[in-house]
Amino acid sequence: MNNPAEKPEIYQYVGTRSIRPDGVDKVTGRARFGADYFLPNMVHGRVLRSDHAHARIVSINTEKATALAGVVAVVTGADFPDIPRTMIHLGEQQADIRDIAENVMARDKVLYHGHAVAAVAATSLEIAEQALALIEVVYEPLPVVMDLDTAQADDATLLHSDQVTMTMTGPVENAQPSNVAMYMPLPKGDVTQGFEQADVVIENSFQTATVHQGYVEPHATLVDAQVGGKTRIWTSTQGPFLFRTQIAGALAMSVSELQVIPTEIGGGFGGKLSIYLEPVAVILSRACSRPVKMVMSREEVLRASGPASASRIWVKVGAKSDGTLVAAQAKLEFEAGGFKGSPMVPAVMTMFASYNIEHVLLEGYDVVVNKPKASAYRAPGAPQAAFAAESVIDELALKLGMDPIDLRLKNAVDGGDLAVYGPPFEAIGLKQALQAVKAHPWYGQPLAENQGRGVALGFWFNVGMQSSATVRLNEDGAVTVVTGSPDIGGSRASMALFAAEELGVPPDRIEALVGDTESIGYCDTTGGSRTTYATGMAVVEAARDAVQELRRRAALTWELPLEQVAWQQGRAVDLTAANDPLPLAELTANAGQTGGPIAGSAELNAQGVGPGFGVHLCDVEVDQETGATKILRYLAVQDVGKAIHPSYVEGQLQGGAVQGIGLALNEEYLYTDEGVLDNPGFLDYRIPVASDVPMIETHLVEVPHPAHPYGVRGVGETPIVPPMATIANAISHVIGKRVTRLPASPPRLLALIDQ
Amino acid sequence: MSSSRYYAPTQLNEAVQQLAQQGARAMAGGTDLLVQMRSRLEKPAAIVDLKKIDSLRRVDITADSVRIGSGVTGAELGENTALVACYPGVVEGAELIGSTQIQGRATIGGNLCNGSPAADSVPALIAANGICEITGASGERQVAVADLLLGPGRLDLQPGDIITAIVLPKPVAGQADAYLRFIPRTEMDLAVAGVAVNLTLDEQGVCQQARVAIGGVAPTALLVPDAGAALVGTRLDATALTAAGEAATAAARPISDKRGTVEYRRKIVAVLTRRAAVIAAQRTGRAS
Numbered sequence A: 001m002n003n004p005a006e007k008p009e010i011y012q013y014v015g016t017r018s019i020r021p022d023g024v025d026k027v028t029g030r031a032r033f034g035a036d037y038f039l040p041n042m043v044h045g046r047v048l049r050s051d052h053a054h055a056r057i058v059s060i061n062t063e064k065a066t067a068l069a070g071v072v073a074v075v076t077g078a079d080f081p082d083i084p085r086t087m088i089h090l091g092e093q094q095a096d097i098r099d100i101a102e103n104v105m106a107r108d109k110v111l112y113h114g115h116a117v118a119a120v121a122a123t124s125l126e127i128a129e130q131a132l133a134l135i136e137v138v139y140e141p142l143p144v145v146m147d148l149d150t151a152q153a154d155d156a157t158l159l160h161s162d163q164v165t166m167t168m169t170g171p172v173e174n175a176q177p178s179n180v181a182m183y184m185p186l187p188k189g190d191v192t193q194g195f196e197q198a199d200v201v202i203e204n205s206f207q208t209a210t211v212h213q214g215y216v217e218p219h220a221t222l223v224d225a226q227v228g229g230k231t232r233i234w235t236s237t238q239g240p241f242l243f244r245t246q247i248a249g250a251l252a253m254s255v256s257e258l259q260v261i262p263t264e265i266g267g268g269f270g271g272k273l274s275i276y277l278e279p280v281a282v283i284l285s286r287a288c289s290r291p292v293k294m295v296m297s298r299e300e301v302l303r304a305s306g307p308a309s310a311s312r313i314w315v316k317v318g319a320k321s322d323g324t325l326v327a328a329q330a331k332l333e334f335e336a337g338g339f340k341g342s343p344m345v346p347a348v349m350t351m352f353a354s355y356n357i358e359h360v361l362l363e364g365y366d367v368v369v370n371k372p373k374a375s376a377y378r379a380p381g382a383p384q385a386a387f388a389a390e391s392v393i394d395e396l397a398l399k400l401g402m403d404p405i406d407l408r409l410k411n412a413v414d415g416g417d418l419a420v421y422g423p424p425f426e427a428i429g430l431k432q433a434l435q436a437v438k439a440h441p442w443y444g445q446p447l448a449e450n451q452g453r454g455v456a457l458g459f460w461f462n463v464g465m466q467s468s469a470t471v472r473l474n475e476d477g478a479v480t481v482v483t484g485s486p487d488i489g490g491s492r493a494s495m496a497l498f499a500a501e502e503l504g505v506p507p508d509r510i511e512a513l514v515g516d517t518e519s520i521g522y523c524d525t526t527g528g529s530r531t532t533y534a535t536g537m538a539v540v541e542a543a544r545d546a547v548q549e550l551r552r553r554a555a556l557t558w559e560l561p562l563e564q565v566a567w568q569q570g571r572a573v574d575l576t577a578a579n580d581p582l583p584l585a586e587l588t589a590n591a592g593q594t595g596g597p598i599a600g601s602a603e604l605n606a607q608g609v610g611p612g613f614g615v616h617l618c619d620v621e622v623d624q625e626t627g628a629t630k631i632l633r634y635l636a637v638q639d640v641g642k643a644i645h646p647s648y649v650e651g652q653l654q655g656g657a658v659q660g661i662g663l664a665l666n667e668e669y670l671y672t673d674e675g676v677l678d679n680p681g682f683l684d685y686r687i688p689v690a691s692d693v694p695m696i697e698t699h700l701v702e703v704p705h706p707a708h709p710y711g712v713r714g715v716g717e718t719p720i721v722p723p724m725a726t727i728a729n730a731i732s733h734v735i736g737k738r739v740t741r742l743p744a745s746p747p748r749l750l751a752l753i754d755q
Numbered sequence B: 001m002s003s004s005r006y007y008a009p010t011q012l013n014e015a016v017q018q019l020a021q022q023g024a025r026a027m028a029g030g031t032d033l034l035v036q037m038r039s040r041l042e043k044p045a046a047i048v049d050l051k052k053i054d055s056l057r058r059v060d061i062t063a064d065s066v067r068i069g070s071g072v073t074g075a076e077l078g079e080n081t082a083l084v085a086c087y088p089g090v091v092e093g094a095e096l097i098g099s100t101q102i103q104g105r106a107t108i109g110g111n112l113c114n115g116s117p118a119a120d121s122v123p124a125l126i127a128a129n130g131i132c133e134i135t136g137a138s139g140e141r142q143v144a145v146a147d148l149l150l151g152p153g154r155l156d157l158q159p160g161d162i163i164t165a166i167v168l169p170k171p172v173a174g175q176a177d178a179y180l181r182f183i184p185r186t187e188m189d190l191a192v193a194g195v196a197v198n199l200t201l202d203e204q205g206v207c208q209q210a211r212v213a214i215g216g217v218a219p220t221a222l223l224v225p226d227a228g229a230a231l232v233g234t235r236l237d238a239t240a241l242t243a244a245g246e247a248a249t250a251a252a253r254p255i256s257d258k259r260g261t262v263e264y265r266r267k268i269v270a271v272l273t274r275r276a277a278v279i280a281a282q283r284t285g286r287a288s
């Protein structure tokens, strides 16, 4: 592998491949995930889920369930507070807290098959299961709305009779009740004029399926509610503070009544930004005055959590014969599921963000359908948008007879260019990433029969936002770093490296921990590729705060002014050279005599994020008699700013590529006509298995982000943006036809080949 | 889960007696049964674990037969080089099941008795003309594998019947078999379609006998005599292979489901037939 920072020149620890602090616990089974928590006197909660995709709830009779021996609580929507419609801030996004409350437990209507309608708590799981079967729900079934066309038909059945189409500034003109929750245009220049200037125009329509994040660990929570006191919630979450906000909102509580304790997390990818079981467990726990544990089955995970939106994108691009892009237009329709809020907005904003194009008109539609409410999934909306955009760019290269990388290089944004959505980019490495792919030895290699090569790029904004960190020095000189960012991708290793570098202490002397909502200041979620960026920045500042204190203690000891004491390689150094250096462990051992314990802390709102650009290259082989696609080799190149821990950066690139391979080839929700998910398990919801994918080769481009002390830019989301387009382009080149619908599962691809 | 009694007999007659009780179920590797219990499709009152009965766990190759104990796992079959030499196709069917972990548990008898139309080891057993040896409360009997299968999950077995072994004829010179399945992934998936071909070539490479069995495309795996007939007397030229494939397509009675459409299954069963025939022919060492 051809990676920088194997031997960092300027840093001692940052950029090394230190051992991850959580590694041993995870491989030995000692790590405790959501379902691994137990309390004395605990009972088990289970959810009764709707067996209709769309229905009015006429009545729920819980008498028999309540009477069953061992049942300690039975609750329905009637036991939950009525929440007024209010938009609340959830970090990167806004959400309607009433929708969240109704998604957690249905009130008058069920909006998808699997929607929660009641819950029980019992002394054993078996009794809880039996009790569910005793609850009698009378439904009045309604016509099901399973796709974009049905939802947007003139006489469409409405999911929400009070919903009208909103824009960023208020309802659309003459707003009527509609399944279209939002319309967002993004205009720039004049597209009509733009297309008039074009020598070549490419136009096509693309579709992607409803898919799931596919995290291995199902949702799990343990709740100990105390009326009038603190309600404690152990849960597998990407954001304990975000969960606190949502749970409090959904239950009309104040955040300070709740303590959210994040457990070790077995994957999230955006899916563990949404609450499902927690409020239900709180209400059950209150009802029976006992701790309640709830764990979803895989089937429940697939039926009722996640998923990521299905989409349909019509797109048209125009270029001069020299390859200069002059116009781009698109209509992006995204399924939101039962409640508004698909990632249509970021899809619109990212779609052509990588290119300089004078005339652009992008229009997005957020459409409700009878499927589970879409949750975030790694670069929400961007992979779907990139599939459409990068497919037509590929087609354009073919038509112009241009190398697909040269065409992209000609139009790619660089530092100083304006993003299509407004602001200018600072230093970015898109061009370097494109050049790195072009220079890669594979790029020019010949292909055999039935083989094809594809290339595509991807963009994600990344975010900064709020983070807190504390750095505490123990008497023995070891260091404890606490942040509020759950570690889903190795971030504890990076936090330890930041602190190590600042303090001059080896990373194995640093324990990086994830705190709960009581033990650390507010932290936004592990999401938006923000953790190493913003929480890392807080760790750096907290460590610098501690270093300042260490210098002060040395200055006190030596009776020198502070400016005469420097901090070098873990030691206080007397710049007057009158005293021998004081190592950190000596300063901490004597801290009691010099003013007490030594620590540093930082609370910040990180501004000026560094966007991520990636370029992927893939060779495929298509069996044209069966429609099966084999990924022969795969390269992911990305501008990562600065790789703090290169292994976990590479892991992010590899993981994104593998998930993207799944989305491109086999993953999709299959629904019956009645709106019932037909493949709620990993047998037929086909995420890739290890033998499906080759080793994903990575190449890190490092263009430091100026706003971060170590040049970090987020890396977690960008890698899932290019794969769908990369693979679709490669397959299209083999079969000589454009793949416009994903996944390109064997039956679907064979039908296209034989068409 | 309500509790079930668990027995682990070491003798076949004990097992037969234990299985005679109401609601008792045989368990070999448990890779189907336990999954069905977990998803609450099955609630046996008693489980009779067959793995401790030695006689079910043997492979015996004699001058004229190959006897595979029903309790032999896929991994054990794969390690048995003498068996692989006789029936590479039967072994590859059984070895395709699941993953490395599953291979250590899943038995050939369990695969057959689970009655899945897509069971991977079954087409090659049918193509090999396999006979099941059955022991039950009413004594012992023999049934051809092809006749045992009545429909999805339905077999010609009485409650308490245990399949003790599957007996295959010893292959003759120039005989070989092959099994190919199609799945969208590379492993951990169920066959959308599967085809086994067992054939014999003479020294000139002309096909003397051929049996083609298809799986995953009808309520049970089945023999397609027309597909075999299309190969006999040929050197497996393109015309013969196409004809065999078409016969397999014609015999298929697939359904559309989450794993594939009727149209798709009909197409690929022909592709698999052609490819499996070529592999089997190559294995005879006599292909032209």
Ligand SMILES: Cc1cc2nc3c(=O)[nH]c(=O)nc-3n(C[C@H](O)[C@H](O)[C@H](O)COP(=O)(O)OP(=O)(O)OC[C@H]3O[C@@H](n4cnc5c(N)ncnc54)[C@H](O)[C@@H]3O)c2cc1C
Residues within 6 Å of the ligand: B025, B026, B027, B028, B029, B030, B031, B032, B033, B034, B035, B050, B070, B071, B096, B097, B098, B099, B102, B105, B106, B107, B108, B109, B110, B111, B112, B113, B114, B118, B119, B120, B121, B161, B162, B163, B164, B188, B189, B190, B191
């Ligand atoms: C992850 C996974 C992947 C899988 N992949 C595949 C695959 O690729 N292809 C495939 O075909 N299958 C697959 N299976 C299904 C299963 O593993 C196979 O069918 C396996 O061969 C079953 O064997 P077993 O010994 O585990 O059977 P068990 O589960 O023990 O038994 C299966 C059934 O047969 C009965 N039975 C078992 N032995 C006897 C006997 N001697 N006499 C009478 N009845 C008996 C049992 O009562 C039960 O009804 C998979 C299963 C899992 C869990």
